[in-house]
Amino acid sequence: xxxxxxxxxxxxxxxxxxxxxxxxxxxxxxxxxxxxxxxxxxxxxxxxxxxxxxxxxxxxxxxxxxxxxxxxxxxxxxxxxxxxxxxxxxxxxxxxxxxxxxxxxxxxxxxxxxxxxxxxxxxxxxxxxxxxxxxxxxxxxxxxxxxxxxxxxxxxxxxxxxxxxxxxxxxxxxxxx
Amino acid sequence: xxxxxxxxxxxxxxxxxxxxxxxxxxxxxxxxxxxxxxxxxxxxxxxxxxxxxxxxxxxxxxxxxxxxxxxxxxxxxxxxxxxxxxxxxxxxxxxxxxxxxxxxxxxxxxxxxxxxxxxxxxxxxxxxxxxxxxxxxxxxxxxxxxxxxxxxxxxxxxxxxxxxxxxxxxxxxxxxxxxxxxxxxxxxxxxxxxxxxxxxxxxxxxxxxxxxxxxxxxxxxxxxxxxxxxxxxxxxxxxxxxxxxxxxxxxxxxxxxxxxxxxxxxxxxxxxxxxxxxxxxxxxxxxxxxxxxxxxxxxxxxxxxxxxxxxxxxxxxxxxxxxxxxxxxxxxxxxxxxxxxxxxxxxxxxxxxxxxxxxxxxxxxxxxxxxxxxxxxxxxxxxxxxxxxxxxxxxxxxxxxxxxxxxxxxxxxxxxxxxxxxxxxxxxxxxxxxxxxxxxxxxxxxxxxxxxxxxxxxxxxxxxxxxxxxxxxxxxxxxxxxxxxxxxxxxxxxxxxxxxxxxxxxxxxxxxxxxxxxxxxxxxxxxxxxxxxxxxxxxxxxxxxxxxxxxxxxxxxxxxxxxxxxxxxxxxxxxxxxxxxxxxxxxxxxxxxxxxxxxxxxxxxxxxxxxxxxxxxxxxxxxxxxxxxxxxxxxxxxxxxxxxxxxxxxxxxxxxxxxxxxxxxxxxxxxxxxxxxxxxxxxxxxxxxxxxxxxxxxxxxxxxxxxxxxxxxxxxxxxxxxxxxxxxxxxxxxxxxxxxxxxxxxxxxxxxxxxxxxxxxxxxxxxxxxxxxxxxxxxxxxxxxxxxxxxxxxxxxxxxxxxxxxxxxxxxxxxxx
Numbered sequence: 001x002x003x004x005x006x007x008x009x010x011x012x013x014x015x016x017x018x019x020x021x022x023x024x025x026x027x028x029x030x031x032x033x034x035x036x037x038x039x040x041x042x043x044x045x046x047x048x049x050x051x052x053x054x055x056x057x058x059x060x061x062x063x064x065x066x067x068x069x070x071x072x073x074x075x076x077x078x079x080x081x082x083x084x085x086x087x088x089x090x091x092x093x094x095x096x097x098x099x100x101x102x103x104x105x106x107x108x109x110x111x112x113x114x115x116x117x118x119x120x121x122x123x124x125x126x127x128x129x130x131x132x133x134x135x136x137x138x139x140x141x142x143x144x145x146x147x148x149x150x151x152x153x154x155x156x157x158x159x160x161x162x163x164x165x166x167x168x169x170x171x172x173x174x175x176x177x
Numbered sequence: 178x179x180x181x182x183x184x185x186x187x188x189x190x191x192x193x194x195x196x197x198x199x200x201x202x203x204x205x206x207x208x209x210x211x212x213x214x215x216x217x218x219x220x221x222x223x224x225x226x227x228x229x230x231x232x233x234x235x236x237x238x239x240x241x242x243x244x245x246x247x248x249x250x251x252x253x254x255x256x257x258x259x260x261x262x263x264x265x266x267x268x269x270x271x272x273x274x275x276x277x278x279x280x281x282x283x284x285x286x287x288x289x290x291x292x293x294x295x296x297x298x299x300x301x302x303x304x305x306x307x308x309x310x311x312x313x314x315x316x317x318x319x320x321x322x323x324x325x326x327x328x329x330x331x332x333x334x335x336x337x338x339x340x341x342x343x344x345x346x347x348x349x350x351x352x353x354x355x356x357x358x359x360x361x362x363x364x365x366x367x368x369x370x371x372x373x374x375x376x377x378x379x380x381x382x383x384x385x386x387x388x389x390x391x392x393x394x395x396x397x398x399x400x401x402x403x404x405x406x407x408x409x410x411x412x413x414x415x416x417x418x419x420x421x422x423x424x425x426x427x428x429x430x431x432x433x434x435x436x437x438x439x440x441x442x443x444x445x446x447x448x449x450x451x452x453x454x455x456x457x458x459x460x461x462x463x464x465x466x467x468x469x470x471x472x473x474x475x476x477x478x479x480x481x482x483x484x485x486x487x488x489x490x491x492x493x494x495x496x497x498x499x500x501x502x503x504x505x506x507x508x509x510x511x512x513x514x515x516x517x518x519x520x521x522x523x524x525x526x527x528x529x530x531x532x533x534x535x536x537x538x539x540x541x542x543x544x545x546x547x548x549x550x551x552x553x554x555x556x557x558x559x560x561x562x563x564x565x566x567x568x569x570x571x572x573x574x575x576x577x578x579x580x581x582x583x584x585x586x587x588x589x590x591x592x593x594x595x596x597x598x599x600x601x602x603x604x605x606x607x608x609x610x611x612x613x614x615x616x617x618x619x620x621x622x623x624x625x626x627x628x629x630x631x632x633x634x635x636x637x638x639x640x641x642x643x644x645x646x647x648x649x650x651x652x653x654x655x656x657x658x659x660x661x662x663x664x665x666x667x668x669x670x671x672x673x674x675x676x677x678x679x680x681x682x683x684x685x686x687x688x689x690x691x692x693x694x695x696x697x698x699x700x701x702x703x704x705x706x707x708x709x710x711x712x713x714x715x716x717x718x719x720x721x722x723x724x725x726x727x728x729x730x731x732x733x734x735x736x737x738x739x740x741x742x743x744x745x746x747x748x749x750x751x752x753x754x755x756x757x758x759x760x761x762x763x764x765x766x767x768x769x770x771x772x773x774x775x776x777x778x779x780x781x782x783x784x785x786x787x788x789x790x791x792x793x794x795x796x797x798x799x800x801x802x803x804x805x806x807x808x809x810x811x812x813x814x815x816x817x818x819x820x821x822x823x824x825x826x827x828x829x830x831x832x833x834x835x836x837x838x839x840x841x842x843x844x845x846x847x848x849x850x851x852x853x854x855x856x857x858x859x860x861x862x863x864x865x866x867x868x869x870x871x872x873x874x875x876x877x878x879x880x881x882x883x884x885x886x887x888x889x890x891x892x893x894x895x896x897x898x899x900x901x902x903x904x905x906x907x908x909x910x911x912x913x914x915x916x917x918x919x920x921x922x923x924x925x926x927x928x929x930x931x932x933x934x935x936x937x938x939x940x941x942x943x944x945x946x947x948x949x950x951x952x953x954x955x956x957x958x959x960x961x962x963x964x965x966x967x968x969x970x971x972x973x974x975x976x977x978x979x980x981x982x983x984x985x986x987x988x989x990x991x992x993x994x
Contacts, residue, residue: 063358067345 009049014042018057028058032068036075045079073127081116081123082168083161085109086140089126092133097150101137102126104151108158121165122158183249192245199227199240202253209253210262210291212376213328214241217437217583218337221329225265226291229253237261259295266297272307272351273377274323282378284391288326289377307351315363316976317383317445318372320355325379327353331371338437340582340604341365355379364984366961367977368575369444373428373437384445384973385425389415396429397808398930400795402507402788403442403964405535405682406554406576407797409433409930410443412789412808420810423447423789434554434801434932440575442964445973447789450809452970454771456784457813468782473815473823480743480766480781481827487740487764488524488828494740497525497720501730501739504531504695505746505817506684507967509793509805511906512817513686513693514701514913515836516745519821522716523830527697527706527724528739532752535682535798536659536954537691541703541919541937543667544678548938550670552651552677554799555932558584560651560677562591564644566666567617568655568681571601572960574798577653577681578602593644595620597657610640617657621666649675656682656958660951682798683957684965685788689796692919692935697724702917703940711916717834726953728753735759742766745817746785748773748966752955768820771970784814787967791816793906794927801932802922819904826903838901838908 008015017038021031032054039050046069048062055062069075085105089098102124106112109122116123132138135147139154146157178193185198185207192201199209200216212224220242228237232250237258240251252258269288277283292298309322329346332355336342343365347356357363372380394413401410409432413425426447428439449455459476460468471479488497502520504513513531520529544551557563557580570578578601584590585605594603595610597617603609611634612620622630624641631637644650652670654663663680670676682688694701700712707721725733727749733739735755741764750757751774760778767779776782788795789808796802815823826832902908914920918939927933957965962978964971 061342061345061358063342063345063356067347067356070347071349 009053010039010042014038022057029060029064032058032060032065033072036065036069040075045076047077079116080125082121082165083141084123084125085158086125086127086130088128088130088132088136088138088140090129090133092129093137096136098137101139101149101151101154104154105139105158108155121162181245181247183245183247183251185251186253190245194246195244197241198229198243198245198251201245202240207253209240210287210294211241212287212291212326213330215330215333215374217587218330218333221333224269224326224328226262228258228261228265230255230258262291263295263297266291266295267300267302269326270297270300271302271304272323273326274306274308276324279387280321280324280378281381281386282324282375286378287376312361313383314357314359314361315365315367316980317367317369317441317973318363319381319383319386320357321379321381322354324377325355326377327355328376330374330376331355331380334370334374335365337586338579338582339366339368339370340601341368344371359984362984366571366575367441367445367981369439369441370437373439373444382425382445384448385413388424389413394424395421397806398430398433399789399806399808400685400803401439401443402685402967403446404574404959405684405687405798406435406574407685407795407801407803407932408435408439408443408576409803410439412447414808419812421808423450423809432930434797434803435576435579436558438576438579441961441977442575442968442974445977446964446968446971448972449770449967449970450787450789450811452771452972454970455811455814456770456772456776456782457811458784460779460782462780468779476781476783477820477823477827480783481824483764483780484524484741484743484766484824485828490740494738498528498724499738499740500524500526501528501725501734501742502526502530503727503730503742503744503747503749504529504690506531506534506687506690506965507788508686508690508746508817509788509791509795509906510686510689510693510802510913511793511909512745512821513690513695514909515818515821515906517694517701518716518835519825520743521700521719523825523828523835524743525718525720527720527722528730529695529724530697530727530730531687531690531695532727532747532749533691533954534684534687534957535656535680535691536663536951537680537682537688538696538699538703539660539663539951540667540678540680541691541940543664544937545703545940546938546942547671548936550677551800551934551937552653552679553801553932553934554580554679554797555801556651556677557581557653557679559588560584560590561588561649562593562644562647563651563653564593564595565602565606566595566620566652566654567597567657568653569600570653570681573683573958574681575961581605591643591647593640595640608636608640608643610634610637618662618665621662621669625665625669651677651679653679653681656954656956659954662951679799683959685797686795688798688800689794689802692796692800692917693913697726701913702919704918715916726950728953731755731760734763734765737762739763744768744775744779745821746770748775750775750778768817770814771966773966783820785820786811786814786816790814791818791906793818794910796935797932800919800935800937802920802927802935803932804927804930816904816906818906818909822903832903836903836905836908837912838903838905 018035022028025031035054036046040046043050051062051065055065087102105124109117109124111117111124113126130138130140132145132147137149138145138147178195180191181194182189182191185202190201190205199214202209209227211227213221222239222242227240229240230252231238277289312320314320332344335344343358343363345356347354369382372382394415396411397414398409398411401408410426411429412423414421415424426444431437458470459473461471461476461479463469487495487500504516517529520526557577581592581602582605585592592606593608594606595612597612597614619630658666667678670678698706700706700709704710706723709719712719730739731749731753734742743766745768757778765779766781767776768783768785769776770785770787788805790810792807793805794802795805822832822836825835914922919935919937923933959965962974968974
């Protein structure tokens with residue numbers, strides 16, 4: 001375990017969190033899914049290095065980790081944009097025009113489902129129900145919700161994120177941080 | 178668990194409480210179909226084929242996870258259940274390709290059987306099939322994704338059974354797929370157990386795929402020719418122009434000592450039989466000094482004339498003692514027995530030996546007089562506690578490793594390991610003791626109570642306490658132990674109650690070679706030549722002077738003191754590093770399946786049959802004796818047994834004295850009690866009047882030899898032992914049983930294809946002699962894909978070996994970073 005601590009690819013805070021998480025369950029591998037989620041939040045996706053370290057921390061094979069991860073669509077093996085736009089197209093949203101919004105976004109960002117913009121700021125994804133049926137249609141950008149949308153409102157939302165990304169760039173932060 | 182009574186389909190059944198319904202039904206002859214259920218592995222309940230109706234339960238229940246309890250009532254076949262199973266099959270067939278006519282599993286496919294049974298051949302699904310190309314995962318394993326029905330058998334077999342964990346399930350729902358650990362390839366032990374477990378044709382083997390159909394082969398159950406575990410392997414055999422070829426090796430009926438298991442060598446390592454390097458014609462060195470193909474008659478004449486001439490020569494360099502004989506580690510017991518009898522009675526020499534890879538003589542000497550102390554391989558599956566000292570079962574004894582893992586998984590067996598280098602079985606061990614390389618003898622002293630013997634080794638005392646606290650113990654030790662070290666270890670164990678022993682050695686019949694007296698100082702059954710006992714009468718002209726060991730024979734040959742060397746299935750020149758040129762003066766005869774280093778310098782080379790091309794018995798390293806049946810056939814070769822008899826005949830020896838065959842030649846052994854099942858009592862018959870009347874009807878040859886075995890069961894059960902041919906190795910078995918104390922065989926079991934344990938405890942204590950030289954032992958240490966000379970000529974194993982090396986390379990580099 002000491003090697004994982006000293007050579008961890010995660011930040012010291014996350015590394016410490018994982019150390020505690022592993023001890024929390026009667027069976028080590030129970031910590032697998034939360035670990036993958038936290039790791040994805042920090043690194044952006046489940047890279048081979050992430051999978052290797054998680055496997056090592058939980059005494060699993062990399063195959064085990066991959067098999068569990070591939071079951072869940074919210075765990076990904078490829079990077080996404082700085083802002084991952086997830087458009088719900090389940091029944092409530094669909095009835096209230098989710099596909100119009102999705103197509104609008106496709107046109108506006110110039111990318112399709114699972115695509116990433118050339119500057120790496122946005123990625124687009126069509127997803128199942130995100131639990132905002134009462135204010136449909138809705139999208140989720142990273143962990144933030146934007147609901148009761150029209151194409152105009154979507155433009156505002158995107159503009160706000162683009163401006164935010166611009167500020168971050170100006171401050172010299174990396175787009176993927 | 179107490180027995181409970183429950184009702185299935187109106188029948189009252191009784192089984193221990195907690196038994197799985199599917200098992201209870203199978204025992205009672207009620208078959209419940211299942212794809213995912215595999216006895217011995219964890220429960221999956223993934224396929225929904227085993228659904229049954231349980232009274233008072235609203236939904237259909239899976240029989241593979243339902244445990245039986247008092248008073249339950251089940252229905253296993255009804256229109257409702259048939260409909261449910263049919264629907265399941267319809268879903269499975271939704272994306273299953275209809276390629277049964279070309280699929281390897283066609284004819285032995287569980288999905289095919291169920292489709293025929295439930296009639297789900299027609300489907301309402303009209304979706305297009307999602308085709309994927311077949312993938313090659315390793316030189317041994319291919320994966321055809323659309324055929325897979327996601328039963329998880331391979332995943333569990335690989336993980337739980339093999340402790341390799343190379344397979345998993347990736348993705349979800351209809352895109353779920355079996356995934357190998359290397360992404361697009363397998364990094365594993367290449368055992369092929371996943372292929373065996375697969376109920377359909379999703380996993381196929383490189384050696385068999387697209388070659389033939391199951392019903393076009395004859396299936397011959399014989400014993401694997403590779404390691405010392407002696408797994409039963411079923412060879413699929415097909416007729417070809419020059420004999421019969423082996424198309425497949427597998428573990429078809431799972432009835433052998435190995436149960437479910439077979440490793441890469443047993444499953445894929447048979448193509449040496451068809452190797453281009455095979456010797457198929459006798460060769461005799463001509464005047465020009467090169468080996469020239471000749472007829473069998475000529476070759477036999479050359480050998481027998483020359484051996485006779487040397488034996489009868491009165492010169493200084495003549496007589497029987499100037500002939501040396503070296504036998505084989507892979508030949509049958511009968512051949513080895515006959516070889517030493519030929520050497521001792523026809524050639525008149527005790528210069529007989531084999532390349533010893535294991536010190537069985539010392540082991541048996543230590544065990545002599547102590548009955549029920551030698552472990553069978555079967556004991557390793559049930560022993561409550563196992564002490565493994567030295568050895569590396571995972572690499573060198575795959576079946577032993579499988580049994581220990583199974584025992585650990587099913588019975589939580591306690592495994593204690595003492596080893597000088599890490600081994601994989603430590604994962605199952607309760608305690609592991611790391612010994613220095615030279616520390617094995619000290620371990621015995623330490624276990625016996627000498628606290629200072631091991632010096633300062635961590636956990637040594639707790640290890641000893643735990644081992645000593647065991648009420649029964651199975652001690653398995655490796656070739657690190659030889660001579661006196663074996664004696665002291667066995668002595669330590671014999672002082673305790675309920676301790677059994679097993680000694681790990683190489684090769685399919687190394688144990689048999691030692692048991693059959695391929696030794697200059699020991700007769701069959703470890704009787705010293707100095708005090709031959711019954712052999713004095715049986716073997717005319719037996720010398721009581723011990724002969725030369727194999728290295729001594731080679732040295733004597735090099736010095737010109739040995740006029741002839743007769744070598745059967747052995748390559749001593751390579752093994753002992755002898756200078757080939759130095760042996761020029763001796764007349765060297767080599768009988769082998771390949772042109773080995775020794776054969777290359779021989780004066781006569783006789784092409785022999787491999788273990789897959791002959792019948793007889795072999796003894797595994799645990800002393801379990803099994804029947805070998807003839808599977809393949811190769812034009813031009815002869816079994817060692819027949820060659821020997823022909824040479825003896827050519828020398829003018831009385832063949833009837835050498836091989837007890839035909840009228841008036843047999844001393845029929847009394848039928849031993851365990852040979853008979855309780856419900857069958859043989860009618861005693863006047864045997865002499867029947868002797869020599871019946872022929873073997875030709876059934877002892879070729880792929881139909883199973884017929885002869887049933888014939889033999891019938892004969893044996895009636896106390897009849899008819900051997901009408903001098904080439905029938907079982908005639909020698911009669912004599913072995915009569916003369917070798919440890920080979921008291923339960924013939925009914927042996928001929929039925931089961932393993933029969935020999936009892937070294939029957940070796941008379943009076944026969945104990947000074948230990949043989951322990952330095953003669955040359956362990957082979959063959960791994961998962963090597964098997965001495967055979968391995969070098971087996972393409973499948975050579976390929977697997979280089980594949981394993983190529984994929985382990987990057988891992989080693991990554992570790993170095």
